[in-house]
Amino acid sequence: MKRYAMVIDLLRCVGCNACTLACKQENHTPPGVSYNVVIPQEEGQYPNIKRLTIPRPCMQCDQPPCVKVCPVRATWKRDDGVVVIDYEKCIGCRYCMAACPYGARYFDFGENYTERGNEFERAPSPEYGQNRVREKGKSPIGNVRKCHFCLHRIVKGEEPACVQTCMSRARHFGDLGDPESNVSRLVKDRRAFRLRQELGTEPSVYYLK
Amino acid sequence: MQDKGLYYAYWVALLTVTLVGMGAILVRFTEGLAVTNLSNFVPWGLWVAFYIYFIGLSAGSFLLSTLIYVFGVKRFEAVGRLAVFTALISLVAGLAFVWVDIGHMERFYTVFYNINATSVLEWEIFLYNFYVVILLAELWLLLRRDFIRAGEGEGLAAQICRLLALGSNDVSPDSVKRDMGLVRILGAVGIPVAIGVHGGTGAIFAVVAARPYWHSGLFPIVFLVSALASGGALLAFLAAFFTKEGRRDRALVPTLGKLVGGLLALDLLLLASEFLVGLYGNIPEDMAAYNAITQGPYWWVFWAVQLGLGAALPLLIIFNGRTNVSPTWVGSACLLVVAGVLGVRWNIVNPGFSGQQIEGLGSAVLPTPRAFPITRLPSQLPEPTQWFFILGTLVFIGAVSVIFFHLLRQLREQRAGVLARSGAALGLLALILGSLWFIANNIPMSTAAAIGPSLTAILPIPKEYAATRFSSAYTPSLIEWLASAGIIGLAVTLFTLGIRLLPMEGEPVKEGAWHVRP
Ligand code: SF4
Numbered sequence: 001m002k003r004y005a006m007v008i009d010l011l012r013c014v015g016c017n018a019c020t021l022a023c024k025q026e027n028h029t030p031p032g033v034s035y036n037v038v039i040p041q042e043e044g045q046y047p048n049i050k051r052l053t054i055p056r057p058c059m060q061c062d063q064p065p066c067v068k069v070c071p072v073r074a075t076w077k078r079d080d081g082v083v084v085i086d087y088e089k090c091i092g093c094r095y096c097m098a099a100c101p102y103g104a105r106y107f108d109f110g111e112n113y114t115e116r117g118n119e120f121e122r123a124p125s126p127e128y129g130q131n132r133v134r135e136k137g138k139s140p141i142g143n144v145r146k147c148h149f150c151l152h153r154i155v156k157g158e159e160p161a162c163v164q165t166c167m168s169r170a171r172h173f174g175d176l177g178d179p180e181s182n183v184s185r186l187v188k189d190r191r192a193f194r195l196r197q198e199l200g201t202e203p204s205v206y207y208l209k
Numbered sequence: 210m211q212d213k214g215l216y217y218a219y220w221v222a223l224l225t226v227t228l229v230g231m232g233a234i235l236v237r238f239t240e241g242l243a244v245t246n247l248s249n250f251v252p253w254g255l256w257v258a259f260y261i262y263f264i265g266l267s268a269g270s271f272l273l274s275t276l277i278y279v280f281g282v283k284r285f286e287a288v289g290r291l292a293v294f295t296a297l298i299s300l301v302a303g304l305a306f307v308w309v310d311i312g313h314m315e316r317f318y319t320v321f322y323n324i325n326a327t328s329v330l331e332w333e334i335f336l337y338n339f340y341v342v343i344l345l346a347e348l349w350l351l352l353r354r355d356f357i358r359a360g361e362g363e364g365l366a367a368q369i370c371r372l373l374a375l376g377s378n379d380v381s382p383d384s385v386k387r388d389m390g391l392v393r394i395l396g397a398v399g400i401p402v403a404i405g406v407h408g409g410t411g412a413i414f415a416v417v418a419a420r421p422y423w424h425s426g427l428f429p430i431v432f433l434v435s436a437l438a439s440g441g442a443l444l445a446f447l448a449a450f451f452t453k454e455g456r457r458d459r460a461l462v463p464t465l466g467k468l469v470g471g472l473l474a475l476d477l478l479l480l481a482s483e484f485l486v487g488l489y490g491n492i493p494e495d496m497a498a499y500n501a502i503t504q505g506p507y508w509w510v511f512w513a514v515q516l517g518l519g520a521a522l523p524l525l526i527i528f529n530g531r532t533n534v535s536p537t538w539v540g541s542a543c544l545l546v547v548a549g550v551l552g553v554r555w556n557i558v559n560p561g562f563s564g565q566q567i568e569g570l571g572s573a574v575l576p577t578p579r580a581f582p583i584t585r586l587p588s589q590l591p592e593p594t595q596w597f598f599i600l601g602t603l604v605f606i607g608a609v610s611v612i613f614f615h616l617l618r619q620l621r622e623q624r625a626g627v628l629a630r631s632g633a634a635l636g637l638l639a640l641i642l643g644s645l646w647f648i649a650n651n652i653p654m655s656t657a658a659a660i661g662p663s664l665t666a667i668l669p670i671p672k673e674y675a676a677t678r679f680s681s682a683y684t685p686s687l688i689e690w691l692a693s694a695g696i697i698g699l700a701v702t703l704f705t706l707g708i709r710l711l712p713m714e715g716e717p718v719k720e721g722a723w724h725v726r727p
């Protein structure tokens with residue numbers, strides 16, 4: 001059985017935000033919704049300072065607190081490890097946003113970058129293979145949205161857009177169910193860690209530091 | 210409200226607020242949540258605070274009513290029906306707030322069949338419904354005999370009562386005895402339900418492990434205690450100013466007041482415990498919340514509203530031997546408690562979002578303006594809405610002025626001091642000028658956030674206390690305020706209709722008529 005996972009090498013990440021933009025392009029996300037962000041962190045005090053950039057997609061937690069709290073089962077964890085949202089079921093209560101320890105969930109308030117929404121913004125988003133066009137009053141406006149590892153791409157055997165675009169090859173995507181896969185080997189690395197592990201969320205996104 | 214003018218003014222003020230508020234809800238309905246100032250950092254705001262506030266009022270007043278109907282504390286009998294009725298109206302208001310808050314209002318009913326057993330919110334929704342049924346049944350049983358009695362008369366009220374009696378016409382002592390027996394059972398069932406309703410509402414927050422400020426076992430208990438305090442306070446206030454019994458039995462309100470005082474003190478104790486343990490723990494995300502509460506942009510909600518007006522002042526009045534014998538004093542103190550708990554609720558929801566889940570997250574997200582045009586009023590509203598809004602404001606001012614003048618005249622009759630009169634006149638003037646300024650200047654709707662800095666300017670407070678460095682990044686938008694006013698206006702309208710048309714005080718029950726021994 002497949003268990004998708006991502007490994008992000010922080011020593012390779014240069015913080016260029018290409019992944020953030022590739023994701024926006026791929027999923028046609030509106031202002032304020034950014035499935036992937038690159039978090040700048042500083043360590044130490046001047047002059048001994050180190051800057052770290054941490055790309056943060058949804059962690060696709062194995063014990064996802066967001067799934068547990070949803071009152072209408074609109075969000076769940078698939079067998080392949082991806083946590084998805086059914087836009088037709090979601091009532092937009094935003095409880096899952098409060099519960100996610102990684103700030104990985106975003107509410108679609110219905111805004112556009114341009115006043116009416118330009119051609120790109122009005123183009124359908126391939127998310128979940130549903131090709132939805134964002135229209136006032138219709139899902140996904142009024143729903144919570146999040147990274148889904150580009151499910152529509154991985155079912156076609158492609159990599160998520162952020163992985164494909166990363167110029168320094170900091171991102172690796174693969175199947176943890178296969179002991180020979182790239183990610184299976186990488187997560188055994190001594191440098192591997194996961195964010196906020198202490199909360200017991202068991203993220204599927206690993207980092208190398 | 211014997212005075213015709215006062216009566217009309219009251220209705221006009223209430224109805225304008227309600228209508229303007231309904232307009233705002235309509236805007237929210239068509240434009241979606243973009244009309245709020247919520248964001249992806251602060252996904253829950255004013256409406257959620259009001260939601261837990263009203264659920265708390267409801268659970269609090271219901272639990273107090275069980276003192277009478279389950280435990281037989283006859284002292285408070287005069288406010289028993291009022292308590293159950295208040296519980297019902299507050300619950301409806303609370304649910305209305307959740308409803309306007311969800312992103313897809315049209316899908317609300319799906320919660321009944323898309324069931325997720327691990328979601329506290331889902332459990333709560335079912336509990337709320339069970340609770341509504343209990344409240345309705347109990348209220349009907351309490352009012353049944355008076356419905357029948359009142360239904361014999363003429364006029365609108367009698368007609369309504371006839372309808373509400375649902376065809377029942379048995380007023381024999383036996384039937385009353387049976388009613389009260391059932392009420393007792395319903396009340397007893399209702400106790401755990403009401404505890405579940407509000408303790409569970411606390412649990413909605415407490416189970417969120419990702420936010421250490423909420424994640425504490427004390428949280429649901431804090432909810433319950435403050436609910437009892439606010440519910441009791443609301444009843445005491447209503448009893449003092451809106452019931453005949455409260456005026457006749459001069460010990461009733463002070464006794465209720467003492468109960469409220471005790472609960473309030475317990476609430477403060479719990480608050481202190483939360484704070485001390487949290488501060489000692491020194492977890493960055495937790496600290497962010499405490500910093501936001503005590504010295505963030507809403508410091509005044511904590512210090513002035515929650516602790517000062519909502520706790521210290523009422524406690525002084527309630528436990529001061531000279532003031533605590535007067536229903537008017539105690540009733541007013543209780544009104545302060547009711548208002549102060551709103552601060553408590555705000556400080557439950559909002560600070561939970563002040564920490565960053567991952568250090569630096571706030572500076573990562575691409576800067577996106579989440580300022581929707583409708584957050585400014587009125588010039589940026591569509592034309593007709595603008596006029597509607599301005600008209601509403603003017604009518605409201607007019608009606609409030611009438612109420613003021615009537616109160617002033619009453620004061621004169623009672624030879625109250627010049628001070629009170631001029632104070633009231635000044636307040637009215639401030640209201641009129643403020644509203645005119647508001648209309649003329651299209652002030653951006655950060656009024657809530659603007660209170661902090663202006664208070665700091667007037668008061669001798671160190672500048673740091675209003676620092677925005679612990680900014681919570683959220684201030685309710687105008688539509689959020691107006692929609693809230695609309696829901697509250699509607700609740701007050703229903704409430705007023707209820708106490709005017711329904712036999713809320715009823716005939717005093719004869720001794721022994723409903724004392725069913727277990
Ligand atoms: S990172 Fe957040 S949204 Fe993603 S699965 Fe985990 S809890 Fe859910």
Ligand code: SF4
Binds near residue numbers: 094
């Ligand atoms: S916002 Fe949608 S997905 Fe999130 S908890 Fe509410 S209904 Fe579920």
